[in-house]
Amino acid sequence: MAELLYRLGRFSARRAWVVIVGWLVVLGLAGGAFLAFGGALATSFSIPGTETARVIDQLEDEIGGIGGATGTVVFQTDDGSAFTAAQQDEIADVLGEIEGIDGVASVVDPFQTTADLEEQTRQLADGQTQLADGAAQLDQSQEQLDAGQAQLDAARAQADAGQAQLDAAVQQAQDAGAYDLAADRFAAQQAQLDAGFAELDAQQAQLDAGQEQLDDGRAELEANTVQLDAGRRLLDASAEIRTVSADGATAIGAVLFEDTLFTLSTETKAAVAEVLDGAGIDGVTVDYSAEIAASIDGLLGVGEIVGVLVAAIVLIVMLRALLPALLPLVSALIGVGVGVAGSLAFSGVVDMSSVTPVLGVMLGLAVGIDYTLFIINRHRRQLLAGVELHESIGLANGTSGNAVVFAGSTVLVALLALNVTGIPFLGVMGTVGAACVLIAVLIAVTLTPAMLGLLKLRVLGKRARAQIGHEAHAAPVIRPMRTSTAILALVASVVGLLVIAAPALSMRLGLPTGSSEATDSTQYRAYTAVADGFGAGQNGPILVVAELPSPVEGDDVVLAQADLADWLMAQDDVVAAAPVGVSDDGEVLAFQVVPADGPTSESTEALVHSLRDASPVAFDGSVSDAAGAAGAAGIDGEVALGVAGQASGNIDISQKLADALPVYLAVVIGLSLLIMIVVFRSLVVPLVATGGFVLSLFAAFGAIVAVYQWGWLGGLFGVHDPGPVLNFAPIIIMGVLFGLAMDYQLFLVSGMREAYVHGLPARNAVIAGLRNGRAVVTAAALIMVAVFGGFVFSHLGMVRPLGFGLAIGVLFDAFVVRMVLVPAIMHLVGRGAWWLPKWLDRIIPNVDVEGAALERTHHVHGVAHEEE
Structure with a gap:
């Protein structure tokens, strides 16, 4: 592999424009494919095989027409007064215009709904x-x-x-x-x-x-009394499901789409949002929920741009020249364009969430900059040592490029392994992320040598060019660290990471709601307006499906609905219950249940569990009304209950993810051990590397819980409403951090192994590898932290905890685990760090990640040292 990359590097340097134009053509093709074939991105997540998915499928089969996406539109008067008749008419006109948009099934006019409810109440009173x-x-x-x-x-x-x-x-x-x-x-x-x-x-x-x-x-009167009483009970049960607030200053409209959230087109959502944004109702503010507002507009916001600028500053400080500092940025941006646009081109045929391309952007930028930086850094060192330009480019591609290929492969394996969880949207996210990393690797070993060939010696600053071949660039004398220093570093790093990891023990998983969006976003304003005017539970109603022991028809339907509504209202933390559908055969009834708290609250979660645990519910056939009419009967037998809705979906998805987490962790740790054994031909180094990864991983989890669930330092990170941790964040962070941790382990410890193989004593080799790789790994980690950290302030609520977790995880892993903990343990273990049973040494392949054989072939000089 090293020799192949060496030749590829020299070819790219000599045919620079061919390679550059080739990548630009690929970028254009990817962009064109996205524009031609790209589809909708979803803001919700479903996992086949969950109870929620089963209930939704049952509803579609039995009732139909209630499975499409629903967007909420909130109207508020600016002065807090009740809506005027003119404002109500204008709101009705706006909703009527939306109803005519292709893809919109119907709309709900809040004032018409209130009028209908009042008419029903009047009719009941008249009755x-x-x-x-x-x-x-x-x-x-x-x-x-x-x-x-x-x-x-x-x-x-x-x-x-x-x-x-x-x-x-x-x-x-x-x-x-x-x-x-x-x-x-x-x-x-x-x-x-x-x-x-x-x-x-x-x-x-x-x-x-x-x-x-x-x-x-009298019998007819009694029957009518029973029906009227059932209607009254249903009306009482649904009394808190309002569309206009008590003060008349807030109204909730609804847009019912024909398609589900996963198939709802961006064009349809954009058309609805355009009408609402241009409503221009005098004295009225219009906001709407994420189902309408969701897009990837926040993909590269201010925070992300600042992160890239910080990465540019790090590159300039490290490389001390503008042109070579821009090279990793340009390469990374081209790679991101190819990877993300190419992936989005498949969004029309593959269910893809709105977070998927963001993960591709994060990984593409971070690893794209880092991988290019590794090769540039090696090339600069060789030029300073007097190696000829094209030879240096080839050698850098064959050594550091070889390490880049291997490091990228570990990230690819970790991301593609997300497919083994059996969770479709995670598998798609992992595949898209892996595609972006693969593009970053290919660009690093082809486009980077081409651009280095064009830059020639300008890859060095003027002062550096004047020192090419100077003795100052000879290998320094290496002395091992003190044992006492190693022990102190070991204890401090382990204890510190364990303390930070402690909050992870109380981690709760869930999906973000509108309350987690930026405070200036329409989603947040809509969510808080609904919570303030109608109660937190209105933001996440529960859908309950009841399978009756025998079909009901005619007047018996209302009786059955009333009895079920009474039972539902008797449950803890239920504010309201209203029937929303009946199957054609009269055997399945559907109810909308409004909980006391929001969809991510612990009480709502407990309510979902209690409803499921109560199934089947036994009814004795008696009529719940006081009339007790002869011949009238309620439900007789056991009723099976099913629960769906946002809160239910959150619970099911979080549980499925929590169940998949240990399996995925075992796969990742197993891969880590195998890869490290092959790379470093050691048993101790893989165990240290894997143990360090687990420490940094759980420290990252602990930090996420402290900030996003407990609200610590919330003002700094824009966490205004703490809640459960994004349910798929731990498994995504685990996969990505594993790959990046192995990158840093590879670039630092491979240098230690290289020095040890070339004759340095084990403890001296630890310092040699640390010195050779410290600067570039520090820069690479700072760039990763800057890029990931930029997404902490994204306008996409689901992106922020991902960006924070990856940034803090890289910070812990690079600067605490790889640069402090691992060198300390390897110093204490000494030569034992490189022990490998002879039988195992004979059967594992020699991958030569460091490209040592290539260096010997091309006579690259070694390192001076002092004995231990």
Whole structure:
């Protein structure tokens, strides 16, 4: 590999313009592909196989029409007064215009919704009045029927008495033998009585018919009472789901999109945002949520530009010349352009989050600058030692370039290993990041030699060019560090990192909400306005799906919904519950549940868990209303509950990531040990390198928790609302930091091994490697910290903790672990640091990362030393 890179370096230097133009053409093609094929970037994250994903799929299958993305629009009067009629009309016009945009399914007018709710309330009140009037009329009719029945009963009693008298007279006449004489009279009296009984029977039939009609009316009244009571219970349960605040100064509109957040096009969101930005309603401020505002506009904001400028200053200070300082920046920017634009060209066919290209930019800038710097630094040292220009370029590419290729490979492996987590969006992020790192490596070993060939000796400053070949550039005398210094360094670094890592024990994971966005962003203003005017829970409602034991239809649907709403309202931290859908077969009901706190709060998380743990819920079939109407029945049997929504998704994704974290850590540590054994042909060095990586990793986690979860130094880092740590930050930081840690380990410890192999005593070799690599690793780490640190102040809420974690992790790993802890341990271990069993030495390949064989071939001189 070293010899191949040596030849590639010389070729690039001699055919500089061919290489440069070639990369510019690649950059143009990548940009064109992005413009032609780029798709939408999502702000939400879903993981197949989670409970939330299952419930959402079930909703789409059973109900449909409620799975699309929903954006919130917040309208506020500037003076805090209630909206005027004219302002309400203008808001309705704006929302109506949005409804006509291609890709928008519908909109929710807050004032129309409030009017509808008031109409429903009025109808319920009217219904209750009508029912009361009907009940009074029925009672009056019942009294009349009862009176008629009493009169009829009296008449029948009188007729029965007459019949008894007639029967007695007939019997008496028969006994006296005079019946025949009075038979005609008795027959006439009996006929008169029979006619009376017939009339009484007719009147009884009328009374029975009236009673039956009255009973039917009462049954209908009771059924209507049950329905009305169910409607009232539903209205009471959803009372806190408002679209206009109590003071009338804030209103919430909604934009319902046809597509999900992952498929929602940037053009559709931009069209909606354009209408809202241009609303121009006098006296009204318009803000909207991340579903509408999300974009990559914050990709290179002020903070990121400042980070690049700091990196440029570090380069100028180190290289002491402007042109060579600009070279790593130009190379990195070209690499970022190729990598990010090329990756985004696939966003139309691959679900890609809005953070994905940002990770590519961060890594592309950081490693692009560093890798180019390593080669330039080696080339400058060789020029100062008197090596011919093109020979020096080839040697630098074959030695430092070889190390760059190997270091880049470790980063590639760490990032691509994110695909083994089984989490799609993480795998895409890792793949895009790996692509950007690969481009950075290719540019470092091709474009850098080409540009060095054009710069010629101007890669050195004037003063440095005057000292080419001077004895001052000969190898210095090397003395080992003191053992007491090594022990102190070991104890101080380990204890210090463990103390900083302590907060990581209380880490909570979640996804950021609008509250974590910049305070001047429309997302933050919309989030806080909703929380202030309607309660924090309105920013993250929960979707509850109930599978009934048997289908319901007609009036029974409202009864079932009311019973479920009552049960939901009885749960802790539930503010409101409202039905939002019913399946065609009447077997699945969907509810929107508003929790007491926001989607990332511990109480909301507990609510989601309690709802899931309660499933299935047993109902006994009784009606919850006081009427207890005959024939009315509630849910009878067990109801299976499913939970979805932002809070539920956060919990599921965070849990899946937390479960994947140990597996990924084991993979990374295993790779670390294997790679280091092959590179350094040692067992101790890999263990030290891996242990140091774990220390710096957990120290970075501890710092993230202290700043973003606890709010320490929040004012400095723009953390105004502390909350859970970004759930995928730990695993991303773990992968990236592993690769970068191995970079620094390689560039420092490979120098130690090179010195040891060339004859230096083990402890002297530690100082030799540290001296040779300290300056360039310091500069490289400062550049990394500057580039990553620039993203700490990004306008993208999900980017800030990533930038901070990577910056602080590099700071700990480079300056504490690699430059203090590792040299101290290697000094204490001495020659044992390079021990390797003979059987293992025979079977592992000799990768010669330092390019020592190439140096011997081209007669590069060695290093002087003092014995230990």
